[in-house]
Amino acid sequence: MRIVRYKARTKQEAWQRIRAELGPDAVIISTRLVSPWLRWFGKEYVEVVAAAGAPSPRRSAPPADATTAERVIAAAHEAREQERATAAPVGAVAPESSNGRHSATPHASAGLRRRSTAEVTDLQQEIREIRNALGRLMSWTAPKDDAAEAIVTQLTDRGLSEELARDLVGAARGETGEVTWEGVRAAIAERIDVMGVSDLLAAGRPPKEARDSALPGASGDGPLVVAFVGPTGVGKTTTVAKLAARHAILDRRAVALVTLDTYRVAAVEQIRTYAQMLDVPLEVVVSLEDVRTALERHANKELIFVDTIGHGPNDEMQLGQLRMLLSAMAPDQVHLVLAAPTDRRTMLNALERFSRLKPTHLLFTKLDEAVVHGAMVETAIRSGRPVSYVSYGQDVPEKIAPAAVDKLAAAICPEED
Ligand SMILES: Nc1nc2c(ncn2[C@@H]2O[C@H](COP(=O)(O)OP(=O)(O)OP(=O)(O)O)[C@@H](O)[C@H]2O)c(=O)[nH]1
Ligand SMILES: [Mg+2]
Incomplete structure (x- = not known):
């Protein structure tokens, strides 16, 4: 051949x-x-x-x-x-070659x-x-599950990515293979964690490491230091005021405020006004020396809330400066504050950008202004960090509440199946 x-x-x-x-x-x-x-x-x-x-x-x-x-x-x-x-052929003699061997x-x-x-x-x-x-x-070409497809569509309409929507719907499938909103809510609840400042105060906090090395004089048993970071205008300062009011006035805890946002005079004046209204001390910090002084001065407090400057996408210099001061404060918690009306990709981008400041929690603001809440839920799920609070209005101190898993899930799932 x-x-x-x-x-x-x-x-x-x-x-x-x-x-x-x-x-x-x-x-x-x-x-x-x-x-x-x-x-x-x-x-x-x-x-x-x-x-x-x-x-x-x-x-x-x-x-x-x-x-x-x-x-x-x-x-x-x-x-x-x-x-x-x-x-x-069966039964026949095998043909032999001329020399008597098989051909x-x-x-x-x-x-x-x-x-x-x-x-x-x-x-x-x-x-x-x-x-x-x-x-x-x-x-891909198999007959579609109409009920599941309808849920995927509704979830994406509410701002969730199709990838996560399908993932949740897959996880929500019961033993019968049926997908219900109850199942989706449960799948979301499984992936979101919540934890507020009060939870940490109640549970007792883990021992500190970084503060001792950055500031040799500071004690590891000092106040709980809670910082708030995030993009510009998301409501960091307002949130600090709301939480300070809750803990100082309602819970009667010893609270101090620190601001690392000295870039704008108005920013300092804004938080100073809140400090005066709440009758809590405020420290304005611009250097490592100021950090040391502030921590020493308020070593007897239970809580120190730290306000920070907001960042745009390109202000690397400010971010570097903030990182230095923040790490010297050695906060027990760093809450990344994100506004719920932000579109999903921008919010996920902020999550990535601010990861350099090592946020431990997410805190969502302006829920009252958001038309859909998919970005918030998706960011919470993808971040793997607990959500601490949700803020839903400008009023201080009322419009803030500890995050609740069922409410976050309900934000993108209808009440009834
Ligand atoms: N609707 C609504 N507005 C809010 C909420 N939280 C804060 N705000 C408003 O958002 C605006 C900005 O709030 P700030 O607290 O100054 O925001 P910030 O993140 O500190 O801003 P920068 O320091 O400039 O980065 C203010 O008008 C607040 O009243 C909220 O939950 N809902
Ligand atoms: Mg501010």
């Missing part, structure tokens, strides 16, 4: 040459269109591999650059031809089969890959 590879401009041209050279019984083994990597270095052409003729006395090897499939097909052809030549030795055929084992394995692997690809294709 001859196996020949032809290159031609068209399939018809290749086929004509094959018939002319190999005869009318030639068999096409493979055909492929070859596009040169850079079109201007060559033209497209058709490559056809064909086999023809009776078994040749010597097996003609497939071309050196034959594909696995071509080599396996050629080997299988050859083996079949040889088997045909040596096989005798085609079984060893040759076995060797051929042995040689092709690795190639068959390759082919099986290729078949497995094709089967997997087909499986994926089938799942």
Whole structure:
């Protein structure tokens, strides 16, 4: 058998040459269109591999650059031809060659089969890959689960990414395979954690490490230091005022405020006004020395709330300065404050950018202004950090509440199934 590879401009041209050279019984083994990597270095052409003729006395090897499939097909052809030549009808005497030996030795055929084992394995692997690809294709074209699809649509309408919506719907599937809103709410609740300042105060906090090294004089048992970081205008200062009021006035705890936001005079005046209204001390910190003084001065307090400057996307310098002062404060908690009406990608971007300040919690503001809450829920889930509070209005101190998992889940799921 001859196996020949032809290159031609068209399939018809290749086929004509094959018939002319190999005869009318030639068999096409493979055909492929070859596009040169850079079109201007060559033209497209058709490559056809064909086999023809009776078994040749010597097996003609497939071309050196034959594909696995071509080599396996050629080997299988050859083996079949040889088997045909040596096989005798049941009960008949095996044909012998003129010298009395079998004309085609079984060893040759076995060797051929042995040689092709690795190639068959390759082919099986290729078949497995094709089967997997087909499986994926089938799942895309499988009849849709209408109820599940409707839930995915509603979740994406509420600002969740399709990827997370499908993920939650998948997790919400009960044993029956049915998807309900109750299941989705449970799947969300499983992925969101909540924890406020009060929880930490109640539970007792873990020992401090960083503060001692940054400020040798500071005690590890001092006040609970809680910082608030985040983009500009999200409500950091208002949140500090709300929480300071809750703890200083309602809980009667010893509270101090610190601001690291000295970039704008108005920012200092804003928090000073709140401090005076609440009758709590305020420290304005611009250097490491100020950090030390502030921590020493308020070592007897239970809580120190730290307000920080808001950041735009490109203010690396301010972020670096803030990082230095903040790490010297060694806060027990760093709440990343994000406004709920922010679109999902911007919010996830902020999460990534502010990760350099090592936020321990997320705090969402302006829920009252958000039309949909998918960005908030998705960021909470993707961050893996607990949500501490949600703020839902400008009024100090009323419009803030500890985050609740069921309420966060309900923010993107309708009440009824
Ligand atoms: N509707 C609504 N407005 C809020 C909420 N929280 C804060 N605000 C308002 O948002 C505006 C900005 O609040 P700030 O507390 O100054 O925000 P900030 O993050 O400290 O701003 P910068 O310090 O400039 O980065 C103010 O008008 C607040 O009254 C909220 O939950 N809902
Ligand atoms: Mg502020």
